[in-house]
Amino acid sequence: MSQNSKKDTKRRKLLGFGFIPELSEHYFLVTIPTSRAKGADVLISEHFEWREPGKDKQIDISLNDENAQVKVIVRRGLWDEIAEETKAEFNRRLRSLGVKTGKWLKAGQVPVERSLGKELVLLAWAIEDCDPVLISTAVRNWLGLAPEERWWLYTMTNASTGHAVNGRGKGWRKAVRFALTENPISDTALKRRRDEFNLSFLGRNGSYSLFDSTG
Template identity: 50%
Template sequence: MSYKKEALGFGFLPSESQHHFLVKIPRNIMDYVIIYERFQWRDVQESEDQPIDFMSDIPKVELSKHKWKQIEDALKVEFNERLKKEQLPVGKWRIGQVPVQRLFGKEMVLLAWAIEDCDPSVIPSAIKNWLGLSQEERWWLFTMTNAATGYVSDKRGWRKAIRYALTENPIEENDKQMSLFDMAINREIDK
């Protein structure tokens, strides 16, 4: 299979857009995985990490490595299926920095926000519910949450709502989660 373009990480094409998310995965199990939203890609040697600019790179979420390990496979499978359809190389998580295409990044951060302060036992429910949402629903939820509480330390309001929506709304294995938009419409009809 020949690929049209060379992508970095998970679908990031710096020649098309500088906007991306950068996942910083530490080697030490006690350190935190940090996800940054970035608007600039710096050309560095392949062996070098992207320099983090604390004035412009926005830390969105920190996760314990334990929690990250519970979601990384679901993220990889979801994103790689879509990359294959676009005839782009698949990505993989590795120690260090992994760039993620901006729309994938929004979806990833949404899931990370849902689990950042939850009990690890509900993470499988969060993953199922996240997978039950369409891409567009994930983007919309990210946008709404990001507008109100998009920084690493903002853990109130929309961030709490996302956690409850994805971790405390379990779906059955064979059922698809009802769209959030469908639920809102049904509530209006029932009034």
């Protein structure tokens, strides 16, 4: 990203993790319940139109509205296991672009830039029905994938089993769970994959930007 682009991005309203409504209204939304119970539902939805919520009101989400569709529902206990790792990964990427980092709320709604949102949903699909002891393996294998691999897996899975309820435990969704919860990637391989991504997408001059992505 050029210095002028960075300055322009900083002047725009940035919400959550890298979401800038002026650049694209396509985003994902994480809705975190007020309940701290491990069985409470955390919902991740995909949106194609930005509507500023009123005071003390939440953005509408639905299981069937394609413009505000819930893609995955995970129990709070599972969400808590991936929250810090996903925050760290997304903020590492945002810092590399010179833009404001984000954080998950204890309760409420957090917008996520569309490319990062796809990656988040992919990980959530992998853990939604897995044995909790395998979550750390899923996170590690997810980190071992280059972002463009995560986007591709999301696209393929979403096309056939992307409905939060009807697609659960089927086809690509089931395959993603097995792929990410088995055979943890090594530290060396993880570092190599991350370095390869930084060189190929960011370039030595930091030319790549999430905000130029059509993904």
